[in-house]
Amino acid sequence: MASWNRTNEIPYPTVWHRFEIRNPSTGTCETYRVQDLPPDRIDDAIRHMCEYFLRDEPICASLNLAQDPIGVEEITAIWRSIAKQRCIVVCYEEGREEIVGLNMLTVVSKEDPPFDNKFESCAVKTFVGSTLYMTNEAKLFERYQHAKGFLSAWGLSVHPSYRRRGIAAQILTARVPICRAYGLPFSATVFSHPGSQIPAAKIGFRDVFTMKFADLARVGFQLAVDVEWNKLMVLEIE
Template sequence: MADWERPKDLPYPMVWRKFTRTMSDGREHKFRIQDASQDMFDEIYDLFKVHFMTEEPICSVLGCSQCIEINKLISDMVNDEVSLKEMEIYWRSELRRKTLIVCFEEVPDGKDVLVSCNVMGVRTKGNLLKVAATGRALVAMNKIMEHIWLEVAKIYEAFNVDKYLSAYGLSVHRDYRGIGIGVEMLLARTEYCKANKIEFTVTAFTSKGGQRAGEKAGFDFHLSKLYSDIEKDTGVNLTGIKHDCIKDV
């Protein structure tokens, strides 16, 4: 099947959802979810480095190392310059394909605040998009994701589809967690699929928080696999991982 392209008659950027939340200050704050644009890349990149790679279960155990400057354990992905560069190349490629969505808090008389981003990508049968990897951490991540999607879930065969919307990370700023931002991002992904005529979306939820958000957004879990079994099947060392399993929808 030919590689996917976003319909040329679909406006870009589009706003996919708007919602409000009452915050700790007692005020109602406004948020919007929209397509990401090229000028947002640096801010998106920083969001993922600080609020995703250091906490996402698989990233955080791919060889943790001590960072004295901030006195905390951070992911080897952050210290692996080769993996970081390769991830940047991949994220930029998906941004050009217009498959990233972002959430902003709308700030009256000020600069809107980026609070979340979902890096997505459309996979087509025979043209599986994967992150070209030579960095140690990213090679291991790719191995796990390929195992889940191709060998275990078998998405194309199980659901009789020739394309689907996948994702390579959903990051929410720490200051905005616990108010349902992740759920709203997943609901926006459904709207994205409808507008782009994509019938199916798949995500490997790697953390308990992500799995709860998926349930609240109405996602159906297709499979669940223990990290201990993933470690055994792929040979990737996941010692120290703080969650039980991956759930795929």
């Protein structure tokens, strides 16, 4: 699916970002780190994404993807495939190994073959198809002609117990040092909900291509979501 490979010159796993956030329940500051997902936590990461991302992400929720056994199998295969690039990042609270959050990162290269959207699950076909439609309409390699690749993602999730603390923005912040280490000039992702669009904007992502979900329905993607806009957003790396 992807032609980019991480070089051995970049240590793996690497801790990309550390931050402190006050716990609203206790009032104490807690320290977290965002690091590469270790290979022995891939299964745990996929369980997290199946339990929380598929349930809560607006497009997946509207398609009932979490209740689609074939769809879960096919989206899991996508995550396992991108895990081979060793780009996925996980957030931990220091001193604990519980998964606080995940970003299923992948590097998209200009040389990549067209993404094969021949899925058996209609839900996965719609989820992947709408994401690829937004990305293709943005014409990123035409906008950034010097770029050979960019950092993207197939899902951002924070554990429900840790939400509304600003952790999503901190996970997204890790993309800056990651892009610099990988030599990538920008990161681009389709964000489908204000819960990810707002923190993305706070750290410097800007709208490049947006569509109302009602307009996506007119081009063939029937999505009964409770939000108005789907956004392809870009973070340029200085």
